[in-house]
Amino acid sequence: MSSLRFRWLAIVGLVSGLLGWLANWLTTRNGYGTPTLPLTSLVTTAVIIGITLVFGRRVLRWTNGRRDRPLDPILATRTLVLAQACAYAGAVSLGWHAGIFVDQVTLLAVRSSTAPLWGSVALMVGGMVMIVVGLVVENFCRLPPDHDATGTAEREEGEYA
Template identity: 35%
Template structure:
């Protein structure tokens, strides 16, 4: 499994933001606008980020020798969870950014200002999820201890 690249995450967030913004702009004249982002959505994203962080700390402790006996399958699942969190965070940052962009022109209307604030808070929560995913994925990386030894295809 290749680690996720920051540039890929940024490109994904930007593509979703622009695509979502375009779709929401097309739907707005028909009276179709996104509803406010519920606080529960932010809470769920933050709980997933916290769970990913806790799982990553267990793997990090094991790799530093402080936690003996961690099952390798658990470590692999944690790495997959971290990558999924990073990708999901990027997708959500893009989607909620699109919602902010579509309401930015109507901030003088109280309801739209509230929607923009709720979507902005959701962007921050999704950003936390993405950053936690990237960090935990880096923690789960194992460097081979035998890379420098002769006989592994490298000159002595």
């Protein structure tokens, strides 16, 4: 499995930012509400981040030498996939709400409420935290270059558990 590429995260963020800006531009100019997630979605984001960190910690403990029992390879693979999905979901959320934020800033002169603006900022921060946690937990899943599951030196550097 390949590791996350910052370039792809940036591309996903930029594309979702452009789509978010366009969606906000279309909806607000036609009398509809701002297309942001509700602030309660930060609770869901926190739960996803917590689950990712719990599974990542289990893999990290095993890779750091606490091998009193074997690591389930399915758990390690699912943890890696969860970490990468967390990072990509964070990039989408960050980009989408950054696009909305940019459009909302231009509307400050004609709007009396700044609630969509601050909601976008909060959801952008949540997206950034998801990206960081995804990258950190992905790093937890890397094996040292001189070890594999049996302790022999056959894996290449950066290979996953």
